[in-house]
Amino acid sequence: MSTAHESAAAPALEMKDIVKSFPGVKALSGARLRLFPGEVHALMGENGAGKSTLIKVLTGVHPIDGGTVTLEGKSITVGGPLEAQRLGISTVYQEVNLCPNLSVAENILIGREPKRWGRIDWKETNRRAAGLMERLNVKIDVTKPLNHYSVAVQQMVAIARSLLIDAKVLILDEPTSSLDANEVKELFTVMRKLKSEGLAILFVTHFLDQVYEITDRITILRGGEFVGEYLTKDLPRIELVAKMIGKDLGALESLPKTEGAGAKRQAEQRTLLQASGTGRRGSIQPFDLEVREGEVVSLAGLLGSGRSEAARLLFGADKPDQGEIRIADKRVAMASPRQAIDNGVAFCSENRKTEGIIPDLTVRENIILALQASMGSFKYISRKRQDEIAEEYIRMLNINPPNPEHLVKNLSGGNQQKVLLARWLLTEPKLLILDEPTRGIDIGAKTEIQKLILSLCEKGMSIVFISSELEEVLRVSHKIAVLRDRHKVTEIVNEDISQQHIMQAIAGG
Amino acid sequence: MSKLRIGSQFVPALVTMVLFCLMFLAASAQYTGFFSAQVFLNLFIDNAFLIITAVGMTFVIISGGIDLSVGSVIALTTMISASLVEHHGWSPMVVIPLVLVIGSLFGWVMGYIIHEYQIQPFIVTLAGMFLARGLCYVISIETITITNETYTAISQAKVPLPGGNYVSISVVLALLVVGLAIYLAHYTKFGRNTYAIGGSESSALLMGLPVGRTKILVYTFSGFCSAMAGVVFTFYMLSGYGLHAVGLELDTIAAVVIGGTLLTGGVGYIAGTLFGVLIQGIIQTIIMFEGTLSSWWTKIAIGILLFLFILLQRVLVSRKAKAA
Amino acid sequence: ACGGGGSKPAAGDAKSGAAAETNTSTAQKDGDKKITMGFAQVGAESGWRTANTKSIQEAAKEAGVELKFSDAQQKQENQIKAIRSYIAQKVDVIAFSPVVESGWETVLKEAKDAGIPVILTDRAVDVKDTSLYVSFIGSDFVEEGRKAGKWLVDKAKDTKEPMNIVELQGTTGSAPAIDRKQGFEEVIKENANLKIVKSQTGDFTRTKGKEVMEAFLKSSKSENKPIHVVYAHNDDMALGAIQAIEEFGLKPGKDILIISVDGIKDAFVAMKDGKINVVVECNPLLGPQLMQAAKDVVAGKSLPKRIVTKEGVFPQETAEKELPNRKY
Amino acid sequence: MKRLTWPLVTLAVLLLVNVIYKPDFFSITMVDGHLFGSLIDILNRAAPLILVAVGMTLVIATKGIDLSVGSVIAISGALACLLISKSEDASALNVVLIAVGAALLVSVVSGLWNGLLVGGIGIQPIVATLILMVAGRGIAQLVTDGQIITISSEPYSFIGAGYLAGLPFSIFIVAFVLLVSALLTRRTAIGLFIESVGCNPEASRLAGIRSTFVVFLVYMFCGLCAGIAGLILSSNVSSADGNNAGLWYELDAILAVVIGGTSLNGGRFYLAGTVLGALIIQTLTTTIYSLGVPPEITLVVKAVVVLLVCLIGSEQFRSKWKKDKAAGKVPSKKEVTA
Numbered sequence A: 001m002s003t004a005h006e007s008a009a010a011p012a013l014e015m016k017d018i019v020k021s022f023p024g025v026k027a028l029s030g031a032r033l034r035l036f037p038g039e040v041h042a043l044m045g046e047n048g049a050g051k052s053t054l055i056k057v058l059t060g061v062h063p064i065d066g067g068t069v070t071l072e073g074k075s076i077t078v079g080g081p082l083e084a085q086r087l088g089i090s091t092v093y094q095e096v097n098l099c100p101n102l103s104v105a106e107n108i109l110i111g112r113e114p115k116r117w118g119r120i121d122w123k124e125t126n127r128r129a130a131g132l133m134e135r136l137n138v139k140i141d142v143t144k145p146l147n148h149y150s151v152a153v154q155q156m157v158a159i160a161r162s163l164l165i166d167a168k169v170l171i172l173d174e175p176t177s178s179l180d181a182n183e184v185k186e187l188f189t190v191m192r193k194l195k196s197e198g199l200a201i202l203f204v205t206h207f208l209d210q211v212y213e214i215t216d217r218i219t220i221l222r223g224g225e226f227v228g229e230y231l232t233k234d235l236p237r238i239e240l241v242a243k244m245i246g247k248d249l250g251a252l253e254s255l256p257k258t259e260g261a262g263a264k265r266q267a268e269q270r271t272l273l274q275a276s277g278t279g280r281r282g283s284i285q286p287f288d289l290e291v292r293e294g295e296v297v298s299l300a301g302l303l304g305s306g307r308s309e310a311a312r313l314l315f316g317a318d319k320p321d322q323g324e325i326r327i328a329d330k331r332v333a334m335a336s337p338r339q340a341i342d343n344g345v346a347f348c349s350e351n352r353k354t355e356g357i358i359p360d361l362t363v364r365e366n367i368i369l370a371l372q373a374s375m376g377s378f379k380y381i382s383r384k385r386q387d388e389i390a391e392e393y394i395r396m397l398n399i400n401p402p403n404p405e406h407l408v409k410n411l412s413g414g415n416q417q418k419v420l421l422a423r424w425l426l427t428e429p430k431l432l433i434l435d436e437p438t439r440g441i442d443i444g445a446k447t448e449i450q451k452l453i454l455s456l457c458e459k460g461m462s463i464v465f466i467s468s469e470l471e472e473v474l475r476v477s478h479k480i481a482v483l484r485d486r487h488k489v490t491e492i493v494n495e496d497i498s499q500q501h502i503m504q505a506i507a508g509g
Numbered sequence B: 001m002s003k004l005r006i007g008s009q010f011v012p013a014l015v016t017m018v019l020f021c022l023m024f025l026a027a028s029a030q031y032t033g034f035f036s037a038q039v040f041l042n043l044f045i046d047n048a049f050l051i052i053t054a055v056g057m058t059f060v061i062i063s064g065g066i067d068l069s070v071g072s073v074i075a076l077t078t079m080i081s082a083s084l085v086e087h088h089g090w091s092p093m094v095v096i097p098l099v100l101v102i103g104s105l106f107g108w109v110m111g112y113i114i115h116e117y118q119i120q121p122f123i124v125t126l127a128g129m130f131l132a133r134g135l136c137y138v139i140s141i142e143t144i145t146i147t148n149e150t151y152t153a154i155s156q157a158k159v160p161l162p163g164g165n166y167v168s169i170s171v172v173l174a175l176l177v178v179g180l181a182i183y184l185a186h187y188t189k190f191g192r193n194t195y196a197i198g199g200s201e202s203s204a205l206l207m208g209l210p211v212g213r214t215k216i217l218v219y220t221f222s223g224f225c226s227a228m229a230g231v232v233f234t235f236y237m238l239s240g241y242g243l244h245a246v247g248l249e250l251d252t253i254a255a256v257v258i259g260g261t262l263l264t265g266g267v268g269y270i271a272g273t274l275f276g277v278l279i280q281g282i283i284q285t286i287i288m289f290e291g292t293l294s295s296w297w298t299k300i301a302i303g304i305l306l307f308l309f310i311l312l313q314r315v316l317v318s319r320k321a322k323a324a
Numbered sequence C: 001a002c003g004g005g006g007s008k009p010a011a012g013d014a015k016s017g018a019a020a021e022t023n024t025s026t027a028q029k030d031g032d033k034k035i036t037m038g039f040a041q042v043g044a045e046s047g048w049r050t051a052n053t054k055s056i057q058e059a060a061k062e063a064g065v066e067l068k069f070s071d072a073q074q075k076q077e078n079q080i081k082a083i084r085s086y087i088a089q090k091v092d093v094i095a096f097s098p099v100v101e102s103g104w105e106t107v108l109k110e111a112k113d114a115g116i117p118v119i120l121t122d123r124a125v126d127v128k129d130t131s132l133y134v135s136f137i138g139s140d141f142v143e144e145g146r147k148a149g150k151w152l153v154d155k156a157k158d159t160k161e162p163m164n165i166v167e168l169q170g171t172t173g174s175a176p177a178i179d180r181k182q183g184f185e186e187v188i189k190e191n192a193n194l195k196i197v198k199s200q201t202g203d204f205t206r207t208k209g210k211e212v213m214e215a216f217l218k219s220s221k222s223e224n225k226p227i228h229v230v231y232a233h234n235d236d237m238a239l240g241a242i243q244a245i246e247e248f249g250l251k252p253g254k255d256i257l258i259i260s261v262d263g264i265k266d267a268f269v270a271m272k273d274g275k276i277n278v279v280v281e282c283n284p285l286l287g288p289q290l291m292q293a294a295k296d297v298v299a300g301k302s303l304p305k306r307i308v309t310k311e312g313v314f315p316q317e318t319a320e321k322e323l324p325n326r327k328y
Numbered sequence D: 001m002k003r004l005t006w007p008l009v010t011l012a013v014l015l016l017v018n019v020i021y022k023p024d025f026f027s028i029t030m031v032d033g034h035l036f037g038s039l040i041d042i043l044n045r046a047a048p049l050i051l052v053a054v055g056m057t058l059v060i061a062t063k064g065i066d067l068s069v070g071s072v073i074a075i076s077g078a079l080a081c082l083l084i085s086k087s088e089d090a091s092a093l094n095v096v097l098i099a100v101g102a103a104l105l106v107s108v109v110s111g112l113w114n115g116l117l118v119g120g121i122g123i124q125p126i127v128a129t130l131i132l133m134v135a136g137r138g139i140a141q142l143v144t145d146g147q148i149i150t151i152s153s154e155p156y157s158f159i160g161a162g163y164l165a166g167l168p169f170s171i172f173i174v175a176f177v178l179l180v181s182a183l184l185t186r187r188t189a190i191g192l193f194i195e196s197v198g199c200n201p202e203a204s205r206l207a208g209i210r211s212t213f214v215v216f217l218v219y220m221f222c223g224l225c226a227g228i229a230g231l232i233l234s235s236n237v238s239s240a241d242g243n244n245a246g247l248w249y250e251l252d253a254i255l256a257v258v259i260g261g262t263s264l265n266g267g268r269f270y271l272a273g274t275v276l277g278a279l280i281i282q283t284l285t286t287t288i289y290s291l292g293v294p295p296e297i298t299l300v301v302k303a304v305v306v307l308l309v310c311l312i313g314s315e316q317f318r319s320k321w322k323k324d325k326a327a328g329k330v331p332s333k334k335e336v337t338a
């Protein structure tokens, strides 16, 4: 079915020779894209390849420097997102771009609120929003403000919003970066339906599995340039990756298989962190958790099961009001992040936009921030040392553009995530809590990071790991704590760790 | 209000109302003559213009901006009204709509500059503040007394209430504006867009909301409210004067913020603002009933009362938020 | 006045006195018929005003009048509120110094409806129906301007050359600023040699007075238009100007004539040192007169519509003798 | 440096206007061993404003605002003058030193109070500092008993009216404070922390920054700056005026900060820009005085200048202008980072 439109129809949308520069960076040069009605089209490329920029240029967020855009054969210039919507282009941008202060229902419907007697009909608004969320199989109270929910839920809300627009073209920029398998499944069901209705869908993701599951065609960008357009079925994985990073790759294969690796080391390790009865009213019920030195403990669970909440307690981001936490057998109050850091605990939040990056500061400043904070105000890391550190981590994590003086807000999403990882790795904590650390990071860098994590463990660092990507969890963990409905239900260790086992535990079997 | 979600955001506004009632009762116990309906109604009579200004300001602050020009626009409105009515013999029926248009236009221009040239609202409206007050002096340095019958009649008219109490026409106008504003804020696209922009302007833009138009409209509305307040102020003072309402912008901002609106934008309720104004009014009234304070102790006492109130509000809000 | 030891204890007394008074008055509420007066002061924007307040507070204590005092912080709306609250508190008599002249009709009518007599101090109000207040005690700003002008005209009678005057105005738009300017200009018109070459507001403060004067001196130098006279709308600005003149290297009072209004102690000190040539008095001490008037009006006696305060013009020669008499 | 261009241009234009009207505007002569001229006057007069604005810059960088500076100015001057006037020998150096020390201490305490309300209790900065703005003026008047305290003290008047090496002493004070703040913010991590807290408080907290400490520090520093400014202002006229000293200073200070390019939304701050902003404001005031602009239209002139300063500083405005001139193309829409 996918080749049908090759001859049949003209593209719904075509972008040709797109050029876009930002001060000091050429984000796009000669990028191309064709979208046909009734297809799901993957836009692939490394972090910073220009995918999001291409989308923003298309929807008029950034003015275009050169090139043409045609929609259904007509050449168009889009003045802004509002105009794009009017033209039938519906977009979910990377990162959650919704209003945290408004209710979920409003976020979905604002701009298109149902009216009655000339005024907004709130009942109907809430009803419709709830209906839409249900269609995505997310059952939440839509009258609560958006910031009440986790990033994953917010992503679903953004998707729900985009579905509402009467669109010819649907653009999804990494909508699945923090979604679990279940939600992805729901999303794909919806996408398939829309596709069959003749919608052209552009889908950006770093998950190859998803690409092969849902897309019909792939466009690859590299360094802002067009590499090629391929039918998904004709392009094997290895080749796809090679085309994305521009060289042949053995990296994927070279990943160490650590499943069960923890088994032999576990017995001799001392306990680093011991949480007993730790909990916080209204967010997570008391739980026990033991993390040993050099161990990777994963928290697994469904959307909103309380993984992030648990992690935040361990770091003091929220103050636990029950139970106690011991680190290296010393009782620690964990009243603030500061205290946690002083005790060698670090935490990389899942919410990089609001809890991670300091947007107006440079890459260098963002990287050294946590280290500097732990050193205090007056022991200033010399500028020379800062530059060295920045250089080192930019190289190590392949941050692009490799300019330490770039403002972090101008980096691509994946590169921002790398900066955050760099920030915490630099502090060399005893326990590193990573909440969705590889969110939005491209396939090449992801393996690098996983390798890095494992090598750090080998050196004795402990890690608490949260990821919506089960495969990743399986690959790195020594122990998995499963959460359901905001309390810890079970622990799975060592040889018991298997996909099926976890799935059962999560689902409550 | 029942259809509105009473979420945690509503707590500050609610706490403000409760605290207001407590303050009123406490003062009634302390001062003879305080506990009367008329004293309560006087809060409205004396602060009608502040209520109206604060309503406009609430929109601006919810959108994440600020408007420093309100006091000056009030002065300018009184000045234009007085000069046209007294010196040029225009009819109030023409003058009042005219000044409302002028005020709105003034706000529109500021909004346009803020949005179109991406200049911080603080500085644009500060320039607006200088300009409006400067224009007053250009019209006349001296105060212009209004003797026009329509104005004096409206000014002295009493809307009788049961029990021999009364309010002024201005109070009715102010309450109408409050009602309109609540409707605008919660039941129109304009209002919701304002909240959205305050929550996150860049998101609102990406969500395809008319950010520019809404922002400009918000300042226009604030300009309109200031002019409306100016009209009410003219009834109240029966004069035009360049030094009217000096420093009112701070009172207004304080009232809005006390009412639970966040200066960072996105959160706030008109009803909260109304009580914010009343809180300020009651602090004033308490001090006047006290009647033994010297000028400096007056200021210190205002500061202390404000502090106590805000502290209580803060404690209660964080307690409630935790419980929720 | 100059903040030396003298004035401090007085304030302490006034305060404790006031406190004591409230206590006793609540105790003997229904006993003897004590007059309650509500007084709405403009604010405490200057030493002059504070002296005015103090005079009223002390006089009230002496006369056994229970004083309800409120400070409007230079805002007319606050004064109106205060008057409303006095009406609600059913005081026997209301007195106030209006911030501006206009806009009193409504609230004064309310007072009249409530049967409370109103006495104005310091400034008049502009109302059509003069029965809204019983009397006005205070000075006449225009007259003060005239007196200042008169002194200069006398002084300049013999000079043939033109004299350049710079004027330091009070707060733009305020009644004393407008009136003192008007009265002064009215009189100096008589002599064509007298010309105001520069006029700028100094906001009634020393700092601004000094700053403005500095700029005037600099520009007069580059324009080659020497300044002969400074006319300041109050003493504080004059004192600031004096400093500027001295720093500029000229002698105030000699090279440049200084005319000032108010008559605070500091001004007399400067005058004694020969740095000010004349001070037109504007007397803030009208407490006793006010209390007398209040008693009369409560007793049902009729009052004159206008009670003028005693005010003089003090040329340099009288400074030495007058200085000890200055209370503020 | 690029963001200083437009403020610099503005300042240059203002000075140019003066020179056109008064050709000897730039002339600086030596009188009694001090330099003398309009430019020196501007520097001297701008000194307190620069001080306050520098303190304000750091506060604004943390997404705060300090409305109480005017009142702190009044308190500091009032207290110093009161202590001196109460002493046996007003001209004794140690008396003045004690008075100055006490005044500065109280100013820092005022800042601490603000910091406590904002950082400790979490009250919104604008209301938190409004409290001290209102009450502080009362306190200042309480100190002076509502009168103007006049003193005659050689050493005290040196602070605001004295000369050192031919230049007004206040200029040295400003230079010193600027130097200290530049060192503190650029040679220690404090500057980084301030910007970080102002830019994203939650992320900063999670990165382990003691944001309360930072907030306390900036408000205390701002209080100190206002206190010094208060001393300069009161010593300049050898008197303390509890009611009028520093009135509306907060607006001018904030204006200076904003003209200098620091955003009221916190984050990056630019001390040099602030200094330029303050100089622009003072130059404008002096220009108005020396050109003889009538007081009635002073405010209109000020409004127009402020607006022009912002407009030429706005990229959108400039590019629109250029484009309009070139050919009526569509104005560029602003760019957003998602």
Ligand SMILES: Nc1ncnc2c1ncn2[C@@H]1O[C@H](COP(=O)(O)OP(=O)(O)OP(=O)(O)O)[C@@H](O)[C@H]1O
Pocket (backbone or CB within 6 Å): A022, A023, A025, A026, A027, A045, A046, A047, A048, A049, A050, A051, A052, A053, A054, A094, A400, A401, A409, A410, A411, A412, A413, A414, A415, A440, A442, D336, D337
């Ligand atoms: N507003 C901006 N200012 C300056 N540079 C920018 C801006 N936005 C993006 N860039 C740069 O443009 C390049 C492309 O970024 P883009 O966000 O399109 O990458 P991406 O392919 O979406 O990457 P990711 O997979 O990490 O999301 C990057 O080098 C980035 O630094």
Ligand SMILES: Nc1ncnc2c1ncn2[C@@H]1O[C@H](COP(=O)(O)OP(=O)(O)OP(=O)(O)O)[C@@H](O)[C@H]1O
Pocket (backbone or CB within 6 Å): A139, A140, A148, A149, A150, A151, A152, A153, A178, A301, A302, A303, A304, A305, A306, A307, A308, A309, A310, A350, A468
């Ligand atoms: N039905 C729901 N689904 C998802 N989140 C919910 C739901 N109901 C409430 N929430 C809120 O969302 C947040 C989810 O908590 P948390 O961030 O710990 O989840 P998580 O396990 O990390 O899941 P994820 O980040 O994948 O959504 C909580 O603040 C919770 O109050």
Ligand SMILES: [Mg+2]
Pocket (backbone or CB within 6 Å): A051, A052, A053, A094, A173, A412, A413, A414
């Ligand atoms: Mg991207």
Ligand SMILES: [Mg+2]
Pocket (backbone or CB within 6 Å): A150, A151, A307, A308, A309, A350, A435
């Ligand atoms: Mg989570």
